[in-house]
Amino acid sequence: MNTNTYKRIVRINIRPKVVVFACNWGAFKQDxxxxxxxxxxxxxxxxxxxxxxxxxxxxxxxxxxxLGADGVLILSCPEGECHYSFGRKVAxxxxxAANKIMRLLGYDEHRLRMExxxxxxxxxxxxxxxxxxxxxxELR
Numbered sequence: 001m002n003t004n005t006y007k008r009i010v011r012i013n014i015r016p017k018v019v020v021f022a023c024n025w026g027a028f029k030q031d032x033x034x035x036x037x038x039x040x041x042x043x044x045x046x047x048x049x050x051x052x053x054x055x056x057x058x059x060x061x062x063x064x065x066x067l068g069a070d071g072v073l074i075l076s077c078p079e080g081e082c083h084y085s086f087g088r089k090v091a092x093x094x095x096x097a098a099n100k101i102m103r104l105l106g107y108d109e110h111r112l113r114m115e116x117x118x119x120x121x122x123x124x125x126x127x128x129x130x131x132x133x134x135x136x137x138e139l140r
Contacts, residue, residue: 016070016136018045020129021061023053023076025083026119045133053077053114054087058098065107071136073129074114081119088116108139 050056053076064072074095082088095114102112113132117124 016044016133017068018071018073018129018133018136019064019069020045020047020073020075021050021053021056022047022074022125023087024049024051026053026075026077026081026117045129052082052084052087052091054082054084054090054094056091056094058094058101061094061098061112062101065102065111071111071113071132073132074112075125075128076114076116078116078118110135110139 053074056074061072061074074091076091077083077088079088091114095112099109099112103109115128115132117128
């Protein structure tokens with residue numbers, strides 16, 4: 001078996017598969033040393049950097065599930081700290097819409113979560129992602 005075949009088999013069997021949509025101005029802010037520290041602790045966790053969580057439509061959230069994600073985590077800005085001022089409000093509206101559709105489709109509501117990590121605290125981001133992945137493992 002060649003390396004590419006092995007990697008493809010491993011990728012297919014890793015569970016849970018998690019998609020993390022993280023706001024560029026919130027979760028991706030630099031820590032006090034000027035470094036961007038994001039976790040890659042769990043295989044199967046894909047972190048997607050987006051310019052604003054308000055730009056994340058319900059369709060994109062649901063497409064992640066359609067493409068095989070076991071869970072989707074959205075990391076948005078804390079209250080009053082949105083770079084674009086309106087992003088968090090729009091993100092919450094889109095999250096609520098996606099959550100309603102997911103319930104209609106029969107998905108467990110714990111497979112989709114939105115969190116607001118404090119800026120400059122990469123350890124908190126790691127804790128949130130770790131907690132979400134542990135929760136997904138318990139759903140099995």
